[in-house]
Amino acid sequence: MGSQGGWGQSKEFLDLVKSIGEARSKAEEDRIVLSEIETLKRRIADPDVPRRRMKEYIIRLVYVEMLGHDASFGYIHAVKMTHDDSLALKRTGYLAVTLFLNEDHDLIILIVNTIQKDLRSDNYLVVCAALTACCRLINEETIPAVLPQVVELLGHPKEAVRKKAVMALHRFYQRAPGSVSHLLSNFRKRLCDSDPGVMGATLCPLFDLITVDRSPYKDLVMSFVSILKQVAEKRLPKSYEYHQTPAPFIQIKLLKILALLGNGDKQASEQMYTILGDIFRKGESTSNIGNAILYQCICCVSSICPNTKLLEVAAETTSKFLKSDNHNLRYMGIDALGRLIKINPEIAEEHQLAVIDCLEDPDDTLKRKTFELLYKMTKSTNVEVIVDRMIEYMININDHHYKTEIASRCVELAEQYAPSNHWFIQTMNKVFEHAGDLVNVRVAHNLMRLIAEGFGDEDEGADSQLRSSAVDSYLRILGEPKLPSVFLQVICWVLGEYGTMDGKYSASYIIGRLCDVAEAHATDDTVKAYATTAIMKIFSFEIAAGKKLEMLPECQSLIDELSASHSTDLQQRAYELQALLGLDAHVVESVMPLDASCEDIEVDRSLSFLGSFVQQSLEKGARPYIPDNERSGMSHISNFRSQDPHEVSSHGLRFEAYELPKLALPSNTPISLVPPTDLVPVSEPTYARDIQPPPKVATSSDALSADIGVKLRLEGVQKKWGKPTYSSPAASSSSSTSQKTVNGVTHLDGVGTASAQTRDNLYDSRRQHVEVSAEKQKLAASLFGASSSKNEKKASSHKSIKGSTGNVEKSTTVVKTVASSESSKQGTSAPPPPDLLDLGEPAPESKPSIDPFQQLEGLLGPTPVQTTPESSVVAGPKAPDLMALYGDIPITNPSGSSTNPMVTNLYAANKNSQGATNVSTLKKGPNPQDSLEKDAIARQVGVTPSGKNPNLFRDLFG
């Protein structure tokens, strides 16, 4: 429709688009854009450009920026365009501004006024445009300028406006939560908006709020559940369906919210079990969107308090994902498995081969996801295999971001689960060798400490064995080129401490190697410093042991070089080393004791060994020592004591700015009020400020009255979009779940042995056809643990589970029966739990006798028979827009159904991907005509499909 609606654009614009479209290279594109910039600079500055032409220029500016060039010379014209009276121009102006400017740009100030004006417009499309702009252009400072109007628009008769007002408020909350904290109850109100679109949008801010703090929203659990139920039961208008799935994106959002609310809350979780079970049952695993919902269900089930039955279904669904040929599904399956094993680690066993397949898949995304899973399921029995795999993978990638992440994970796992110190050191060596510059320095220090402290138990033999194996490996590794600095520091330190300890290597050999290190890393002062100190240690150990050690020539030249170094630290170390060489064995031993890195160094803070010397001096008449802070201004001593150290040091040079004169303080408060008025020339801000308190009061009283309303209203929210028969099925289904859960629990007793076995068997038989290489199986065994040892553990753990579940089972059944009897009572007397209703807006309902939900039910209900009479009576006077909106459902339906198959076809084609081009010929019913028309227009315009880039004309679906 759009393209046929006339290509009302100028030849120039069409040429531009054409040349960009046909550009062969980035360089060519850049050339086109640069000349376009020159043209635009000339044209746009012209004082009398026609308005329509100006719109085109603005879009050309958008192109310039989109293709990576600066279009700031035209920003002001985009800003000006927002003032235009024509909606199309205004909206283009707003669009361009949101694309060009961030909310803190200087030009935004010029738009705030326009937005304010547009928010008051009679044309709801203008209001919508302004609200969209609010979401992008209003910053913390300008929120007060538009806030009252936005809040007012929450009650606008047009649902599109209400929806956008909700989102504007959401944006303000994201930007500055404090600025709208008194308005949050509005989101609750909008949750029960009569329009499903508004309700769906409201889930976004509610999700954010619940993520931050879920406790205030616990009362909404039932409401969310009942909304989800209605959506899943297809009570929303058909236009909300996507490929026959009812409002999938709303369902997913709701499931996310429920996952948060049910986390760690048994009561809330129990309210969700039924609906989650329903969604699993309805779940359609043949389409992407169905699987998306199923996946979200698994996430929800694994987040809320566990329910055996649901977990089983979730595990089944996960295994379906994992066994799929579709890579995307396997990816989701791996993710889902990672969530489920947190609750029940044994689930992973069933899927070991699938996991290994994913791990060995050439697809990097899948591989990474699998590593994430392995990371989650690491324990001391499989840590070696997993970390080895991770390191192997780490070596082969060059994406720094991910390399860092995986290196730190290796370190974390190794530190947590290392089976032996020897293995730990070997592992750390590998990590340091390949990603040393990417890991935290702390890791290096940990490693040194581990080598120094050993196992911690009293087994000295093992410790020294560990150390000599470390020394061995480091001497070997030193041969490698390009070692990371951190790793070299560790090596130097270890060689210095333990290099000569077991007598395997001579002191001069170690010193020689250390000199090599210092020489090879001439630019790295830290490494040189570590090496020098290590050399010093070796020398002193030798001297202390009474051995004579010849100074190596390379060592002497190193010392000479360092004594003249620019770094004072290196100089000092060199001089210390030289001084040490001249001392006798006894002194050296106390200065550099052997293997004393773990000894505490005692510092005599009072310098008591100088006591006698001081005493002597005092006797000779010297003045007693006065502490630094008491030296001058003796009269203020008492003052100083009371003040903080910062003040005490104030006698030295002060580098911080002088404080502002205290006089300013009293006038401070008025000053803080002034800026808003500066920002916005109109006096609105102060108005906003004045007005803010009253709404607070109003909302709280609203809530109060609404609370009372809970008891008064007898209809459940569930009636909103559906038939009134909802509440009784709910009662019956909830009682049936109680039964099911009982079943589930009793079932659990047998699960450990019998069903797991059968599952294994099944899985095995399925796998029989596929030849599984022995190597893979070995890997699986090492990853998932040998089954024999596992069985024991399982049995024992199972016993304990049995015992505890026995009790739980009893108590839950009791609770359940109580609950079900309660709910069945509720079902009959029909007062639903507090929900959406309590917030139903009382204001717009001028006629209280008509229940708004009944209207809706008529309007939105799937039964067309009811629709016509009821809606014409009720909605006629009250909600004409609603009528209009939903009125055309029957009209659009046929077209919808006719397009749908095409779409699904296409979708299938898309899935098969390769065959897509072949299918395109099949699916085009009326389409060729369309494309012919398009081609004709294109030719007229001068863009020929036979041009350089025929792709431009390819049907996206083709």
Place this chain on the structure above:
Amino acid sequence: MGIRFVLLVNKQGQTRLAQYYEYLTLDERRALEGEIVRKCLARTEHQCSFVEHRNYKVVYRRYASLFFLVGVDNDENELAILEFIHLLVETMDRHFGNVCELDIMFHLEKAHFMLEEMVMNGCIVETNKQNILAPIQLMDKAS
């Protein structure tokens, strides 16, 4: 926040539409687009439609010569985003009729308007095609 950006890029890596839901400077955008497009274009049809990049996850889908890329947070449902892309294309298709790359190029602002209706503050707010297209059709009529 959910969705961080929506990008339309053709096979040659040329940007056809870009919408960011968080502010990035022109240089940052250029760099990001370059890196991501390189990554996605290098992938085969048999691989996942998801790519991790820095702290984003990019969900992409190819239609003829055009790639639709959506950058999301780590805890987003990738399959749902994949279908969101399809919904966007279906919506464009309903409006333009056999939508092709050139339609989007000639009517860049309209493609943006559709996206504006569907995504606000990085959240999917509207998935009803009628609701998405209604304001655009009204605007067409008025002008």
